[in-house]
Amino acid sequence: MEVAASIMAIIVAVALAAFIALIISGTKEKEREVTGFSRIDRSVGAKLELMASILRKLLLTPSALIIVLTLAVALAGMAVLSSESRSQSAFVVPVIKVENNLTLIKLANTAPVDDVLNAIESLLSNTTSPYHIEGIYLVKVVDEPIRVEGVRTPKLVVVGVDNCCNGVYLISCEALDSPNPPFTCVNEDELKGYLYVDGVLPVIPIEAFIGNKPVFPPLTSVIVTSLDDASRLLGYEEPVANVVLVGGYLPPSTMRESLGKLVSEVWVVSEKGALILTSESVSSLKEVILAVFLSIAVAVVVSSAARSMTPRVGEVANRLMISGFPSWGGAIIYYVVVMLCSTIAIAVYSGVAIMFGLPASVGHLILVGAFVLTALAYTPRTTGFVGTGRAEADYFSVRIDGCVINKLLEDVISAIRRTEFFVIEELTIKRGNDKAFVRSKSIFSETWGIGVDIEVLISSVGETSCRVEVRASDWSIEEISASLTRSVRSLALSRIRSVIELWRLGYSR
């Protein structure tokens, strides 16, 4: 361990030295001034206001109102219909099997022991098969762990068993440091005897599954005691219970009927395995079919309403283009209207659902999905013309006959400087006898995060000719689509290209 501690100390020292060295050398570095950020375009607010006013107008049309109402009513209808068509769930765990038939009934709520027994008697009164009550339990996973002096691990699960324990609390010996009455230490096998009927049927709850293995709370965090003591420990005034073990075969069909307000879960266990019936209602095929039919009805109404909005949307898109929106800006009007309509409808339904306790189900998901797809299917993809001009390449080289390097250089610099589309951040100019070089870094003036770097190298070829090499690279602070940055790059290059073309044609000599 000393060796390990020494290695750890050496690593700490090395890291400390490395970072201190970086700080010392870093203090000699210079700060770079950043520019350009102050220009968040003020027209953004105006653009959003314009958009909001257009949306207000579109949303207050009868068509939009019909769309919202259709979806909200369909959602509410789906909730009512699905609550009648949902089924209780059942699944089989083949690994849990016992020789004698057993049924473990888990109650929805904890109740006094006598009430529990009476309820079970009346529940099973119509059963023709013979049965007997084998055990009554109180099983609770506590919200706040119970800490006991002298016990290492906090206790999460309290299990009360009838006819057990003679006034002591049983804890795993793995968790108890020293005897601490009334807490008594037992080995884990003995503890398991109380928690697993016949060694396989768990009375304690399954906390989760990892893969296919059920995960139970560790035995070190369980307290087993009598029903009376467990009830007292959990703050009940009288003995209570919430799990009943019944011996004998009880038909699953009968037990399924018992699920509801009183019983939350039933395990019917035989030599074939365990059939677990829960009161958890799940979506049935009937519900899905209902959702599909409702979706078709909604689709018919929504598509008609959406079609009737088309002329108005087209008109709005034209106005947007005149107001300076991008050509495809108009196309998103439909998306926004659809999104807002569905949001309003879902909000209205959610309010109604909370008031009347309506459930959310898979049907709702199908319905909303169908609504969005139908509405988007009627969205005009383009309401404007998008240019398809060829973008400038990022590198080109041109030979110019009859070239005067210095004059050409001045024209190039002038072309870079005199532009209303870009703000120059850096401009580097180098002149030699037979060579000249210009490098510029510009930001597109409509934004603060898109820019173009241009390098122009002019070198003489022979006596009177020269070669101009132009290299451009676009960049953006965020990922703006390549098509857009390409067009910005083309815009920047077009100025240089025009100067070069004029020289080639001899107009600038």
Add this chain to the structure above:
Amino acid sequence: MPRLKRAVIVGTLIGAVMGFVDTYGYAVTGYTTAELSLVITPVLVMVVYRLLMKSVPSPSEQLLASLVAVGSSLSTTITSGMYITYTMLAAMVDPGVIGLPQWLYYSGPLTPMHYLFYIFASASSLSGVLLAYAFSEHFISKERLHYPIGVSASLSILISRAVSSKEVALVFAAGLVTELLLGVLGFPLLDLTPSLQGIVPGMAFAVGTDVLVLLLALMLPLSVTAGVALGSISMFLVILPIMAFAGFFAAFPGMGVYDIVSSAAPTMSSFIIGYVIVITAFYFLNYRGVFLSSLRFIVKTRETRTSLLIALTIQLLTIILAAVIITHNSYFPPAFIPIVFLVSFLLSIVTMRMVGETGTASQALLPLGTATILASGARGAMPYVLADPYTGVPMPQFMAGTGMNVIKATEKVGAPKRLAVGLLGLSVLVFAPLTLLYGHVLLSTYGISSPRLNLSRWIPIVAWMSSLYSGGEGSIVVPAAIVGAITFFIVLALTRSLKSLAGLSAFAFLLGTTLTPDMGMLFAVAALIKFIAYRMGTDVYEALLAYASVALSGAGAGIMITTVMSALGVV
């Protein structure tokens, strides 16, 4: 220099508070904002400068002060965070059985060994920052990666300078109030998973309201946001049902989204391992030329060479320690040291790459580290504690990703790079004992029985870790790993053949597969908002980014206030 001193003083003051807030947040709820502290802190720094110093710092000074505070926040993930995690583990399983030494968890007063180990773990994690420093030119200049959290931090710095303007204050307040309301009222979650199990077992779908996640998603590039959403939705609507059908995990009626996540944990981890192996191989094959030239450049330059050497030496020594420290029931075969070291290094590189695209790698890549140790035949907790970045303490990959975001932010605001990296590293080391102490004080005050930190929530994690430490039977599902590898090729084929998916990042898809569907839906909503904003014009799009970063700072401040209110017993 006087400005540096001022930055260090302000950063230390904020760091001392943030370290406590993050530790408390983790101790009582299991959540921390440490990963986003780089975006949140600059606004706090500006407020403190204005209130205490009556001045406005330069962007560079503001960043340096923020980095000092961020160091404290980051150290909580290594010190108090892991101290609390191991205390939970020791509470749920017998530490002796899994060979968990006492100096890892709370069992009485802190000993010198506690301090030494957690400071060492911080130093070892910082090797990731040195790697980031060495490779920063490669990833930022050559691969031209965006590092969205770094960009977001720089936006936060630049916008907070106009904090007095009404618009910015309003957006900050909106983020803060929304987060406060959600924090006090709880985060509503509409979970359709229980009903779905009756129709398609293994399928999960939920809609959540985590505003912090939504704002983070807005900050990421559109293709990444959409990729994350697609990854999450594909995982929970398609891939998991297929694997449930194949019988890889149990999916029963009534199971909620978190039950499914827990049940599918080994399957999902295995899927990720398959995906990560292929994407890592693919990345290195594709970038081998650029990468080798960068490596040559790093080796030629004295400064980067030294950083690289120190980082690699620290990582190697840490893994050697896993074989040296033998506790009861712990064993790590020395022959596997080079393999684990190589995987750790590769994971650091790929994490830096992934963070460049997605902002955060979360823990998406790390199960590969766990699988390597498992494959070595290691037993007991110690090999994992020291050499596994997923369940262990040293986290060089996490630090490497954060380091790259820091360097990106440094470049954006024009701050001195070496100074920034040095301050960050020193701050993590200096704050490590303090944040460990915070964790200890909170554990000795509240124990592990906070009503908000239900211990039973830890049972599945502990069961998985315990199974891992005992040899890991059933921890890795090989067919699921094969499905993961195939999925990568499907994603690759789709992005290359479909024009609409051309910009989709395979790393973003991977990150998405690790996020629950409620988060996936938030990413989908964010992608839609970004899509619309982009079509309204790049100016609107950029304004959305700028305001989202301010709102994110507000939401982060909201979490801090909720945490303090919780500590005072108000909520």
